[in-house]
Amino acid sequence: MADLQTISAEVVRTFLEKGLTFGTAESLTGGMIAASVAGVSGASAVLMGGVVSYDARVKHELLGVEQQIIDTVGVVSEPCARQMAQGAKAALKVDVAVSATGIAGPTGGTPETPVGTVFIGVAWAGGVKVDECHFTGDRQSVREQAAAHALRMALAVAG
Numbered sequence: 001m002a003d004l005q006t007i008s009a010e011v012v013r014t015f016l017e018k019g020l021t022f023g024t025a026e027s028l029t030g031g032m033i034a035a036s037v038a039g040v041s042g043a044s045a046v047l048m049g050g051v052v053s054y055d056a057r058v059k060h061e062l063l064g065v066e067q068q069i070i071d072t073v074g075v076v077s078e079p080c081a082r083q084m085a086q087g088a089k090a091a092l093k094v095d096v097a098v099s100a101t102g103i104a105g106p107t108g109g110t111p112e113t114p115v116g117t118v119f120i121g122v123a124w125a126g127g128v129k130v131d132e133c134h135f136t137g138d139r140q141s142v143r144e145q146a147a148a149h150a151l152r153m154a155l156a157v158a159g
Contacts, residue, residue, distance in 0.1 A: 011154055021094040023049055026051070027084075076103055077101075082128050086123045097122070100121075
């Protein structure tokens, strides 16, 4: 968790310096990314909001994830993370938005998509990037690793 606090502080500092705004679309992290940024003094100038889209209906209706993606490749996928990030960027009217969708465990995994599989997206003026990650550890650890990775991706595009 200390890693998450350090990265969150760096996000706030960097985004303040660059005059950028930030938002989130979170599934397995359940608001952890936004909450970790909100825990940093000065975050109100950077963090515009977040959507906790735990349910597929919310991903579709609020973030604009195409129903076809949900029905075919599923919510734990690169296309879903991509559209979640793009949807959050548009809905929250921010410069940079991150998304996280995956399986935190300990149940829910399959041989094709094991526990710890997480797709993390970032959308910014330069485009959209999605990383496929495979984290280990218990549920909380997977969620924290996903949140930290999302914040590192945001920092990378804030450059």
